[in-house]
Amino acid sequence: MAVTTQVAPPGIQLVQAKSTKTRTLWYDAWVQFRKNRLSILGIIVLTLLIVSMLVGPLFYQVDPDKIDIMASELAPSLSGEHPFGTDDLGRDTLARNLYGGRISLAVGFTAMLIAMTVGTLIGLLSGFIPSLDGPLMRFTDMMFALPQLPLLLVIIMLFRDTLRSIFGPEIGIFLLVVFVIGILGWMPTARIVRGSVLSIKQKEFIEAASCIGTRRGKIMFKHILPNVMSPIIVSATLGIAAAILTESVLSFLGLGFPSDVPTWGRLLFDGRDFMTRNPWLVFWPGLFISLTILSINFMGDGLRDALDPRQRQ
């Protein structure tokens, strides 16, 4: 193909070079992201939530497990000792929600990391190595056909006691929940990554890289991976929301963490029995779960628009 180049007069080029600053992909994305007010709101709310879960217990030093029968089932009051009220055993609701938020967020992040790692790896391999493409994608399809939630429930129920006896009640369940959510959640990422890899593989800069003798592994991780980062970031964001949701579903069905480990889902499950007398017990964890997922979804929407170059004007 003949390439025609338009040579601009030198003067114009000089002016152009002066006026345009170097703008990276990430700066462009930020400019685009800033325009979406809801995503900014999402990021602010999410940051507030994370910070208050992480730092909150340092300032609000009430033991979440301290039982005080005399002060049971108090309604929230700003003036009293328990701003969010107490549960049936008189345990402080605010402290339990803060502590539970830490676990829920930790589960969300870790499970997302597992899902992203597996999904990215499988997507990269199957997009980059043609002989692996068929088997890996067939495998992905089969994993997609597994009934996710029921299977999750079954696995947790069956392996709960074993892991609890090996790693202890908290760590054991945490590892199990995180691992299972991660291992059943990588498939969408793998498909997206594979699609992007297949299109990027055809680009000239990959051809150039292999022409100068770059090794295949290096091409895959140095040249292709950075270019598929944007879909990965978007699906990671939405993956956190999905993982937090799944964890709370498990706990809500009584199959996640035991009742001495308060997560948001577990607090809902426990509060449900007292909901006719003390609706606040289900209100707070429900609010936190919804707010977290809402803000992550807003953020994800904005990120998708910002990182997809086709959307840019």
Place this chain on the structure above:
Amino acid sequence: MSTYLIRRILTTIPTLLFISFVIFALLALAPGDPTSNLPMTIDASVREQIRKSLGLDEPFAVRYLLWLKQFVLHEPINAIEKAFDIRIPSLQIGPISIIDPPGERLRVTSWSSRGKPVADLILERVPQTLWVVGVSYLLSVLIAIPLGVLGAIRQNSIFDQISSVFAIIGYSMPTFVTGLLAIIIFSVKLGWFPMIYDTTLVVKDFASFGQQIRQMIMPVAVLAFFQVAQLSRFTRSSILDNLKQDYVRTANAKGFRERYVISKHVLRNSLIPVVTLIALGIPSIFAGAIITEQIFRVNGLGALLIIAIQSFDIPVVMSVLFIFAVLIVSFNVIADIVYGFLDPRIQYS
């Protein structure tokens, strides 16, 4: 088309075999013992006999193949025999009996419900699940599509913005949160609807019909709120994609009224992916019903699964999981076929 169809249906067989094997292996490898819930006074030799009577002394592969035979051959054959009142003879290849003679045909039976056949247990539960889940899905399709269409046509109008915000709230609030909130507001505070779904209610007159409607409103509304949110967003973006296309500009340039262009051109094209999404969503609503059933205490299929998991009733768990998998795989095929049928650009070969 027909060769594609046959091939597509045939490829589901290895998929389903793989899934059934994975689930079976998982359940077989799991630590845990069906006799662990029995009283401590039962001694080890009796326990061993119980395990033997459940067939647990056989090797794993034999157990899997026997399960496969019972579930895939015997159960459907029994159902056919019952439905048409015929007898299907046994089938033997060499020393292996593929189909046992009618009297000796073993069925998949539950470990905990006094050896009741699993198929009967499941059939008892399906109507409750279908009532709640089916009605809510139908309702949400009927609401979501007009909402999505209106939102797309009047993009960025106040209506569109309000419905968008509601949609994002809708799919960010898990059904167990909205469900519990609905219970607190409408049953505890206002006392409009019953808290617990009564599955023993028999609809025989207007009074009991009214009661049925009243108890269905909350679970159906909660499930529908979530699904409307997802479906209407999808419909909206699908229509927006189509509105940018050249053929819409051509139709507008020809001077057709907007209503005509939307209903005859845009809607037809943009509803194709929506229809496939609806087909793909059907199996997942069964799984989602597990949560809704738990909130409103409906004893449907999801509740059966939870009880079976808790009482270590492996045959029931295995069967329900496999039925879910069959639903997923077959609705995938249906979605593929419907897509090809609706969209002439898709050529199957």
